[in-house]
């Protein structure tokens with residue numbers, strides 16, 4: 512599990528959102544307000560999952576659903592951008608080390624990712640000046656994004672500006688001209704061309720145009736999607752087409768081959784990062800039966816050049832792409848790297864000081880091995896195998912190149 516330190520002062524975030532949503536009245540909600548918020552959150556959650564077929568295209572036009580999004584989905588979504596940014600900042604070519612970074616946030620909603628980026632950079636020693644362009648089809652979202660941007664920038668020490676545009680991004684020709692260092696699509700790709708028959712092909716063509724036209728030659732297109740099987744598998748199909756179109760995956764994939772998760776219709780690949788939610792989210796979870804105690808998402812960082820996180824890793828590095836699979840007398844994981852996605856097994860009786868790191872692996876970790884036994888369709892760890900969890904080393908490394 513990547514050791515990411517989420518920076519924002521959660522109390523400040525919770526307080527700011529509550530105050531904003533209750534028109535500066537107070538920083539707490541009454542029981543009846545909390546119950547009505549909880550029922551809107553259930554409605555929105557169902558629209559995102561089991562009732563997706565009826566998700567209206569302008570659902571955040573609805574005041575109650577917008578409020579539900581801001582109180583329940585925005586606080587956790589803010590932090591998801593930290594993982595790709597942290598991975599970019601590890602590259603020795605100093606990908607994020609610029610005086611000024613231009614960011615295009617497509618489908619910005621209420622400015623979720625903008626807050627996450629402000630939070631990320633405000634805690635760095637060298638702070639670039641950040642120039643945001645936020646685009647959404649719902650004007651109310653943009654006005655909230657502007658309000659939250661103002662509230663946050665008043666409280667964090669960073670030079671930043673925000674321009675907003677109400678545009679349907681499916682019409683790429685309407686997007687204002689420019690060359691951006693970072694293009695963000697956070698929880699939006701799965702909503703594009705949703706009702707259309709060839710939605711995957713349309714999304715590939717849309718992204719190809721966006722990247723060719725608006726991404727700087729050394730820029731990063733960051734896609735974040737919900738960790739649901741359907742939305743993630745669609746993103747992975749799109750990933751494969753974009754690789755064919757010549758773009759490079761910077762992370763999370765350590766290989767450029769077609770995604771191995773797609774060969775079994777039951778598989779998909781996502782992150783699950785521990786997170787301590789603000790108090791109000793815990794209260795809502797109690798009322799709704801929903802659970803937001805970790806950050807679950809899928810992501811892709813695409814580049815036009817050939818830089819990749821794998822540049823800083825040993826050749827035989829793998830990403831852990833499953834939960835620990837525990838059964839009597841053994842522990843297994845799925846790992847993905849050269850040779851594709853494979854099961855790796857260790858019997859409890861083979862545990863030694865050199866392979867004991869295996870017991871501590873978590874989804875998303877990057878790991879390397881010496882003297883691993885290759886049994887064809889799976890790997891085996893025995894007493895002679897050495898296991899190194901690179902995540903604890905690289906993510907905590909002082910060598911942040913920004």
Ligand SMILES: C[S@@+](CC[C@H](N)C(=O)[O-])C[C@H]1O[C@@H](n2cnc3c(N)ncnc32)[C@H](O)[C@@H]1O
Pocket residue numbers: 568569571584585588617618619620621622623624646647648649652678679680681696697698699702703
């Ligand atoms: C699930 S929200 C995500 C908001 C934000 N990016 C986040 O991660 O929290 C999707 C956003 O995309 C916007 N959206 C959906 N389709 C769009 C389109 N064709 N053009 C512009 N915005 C769109 C919606 O209005 C909504 O604000």
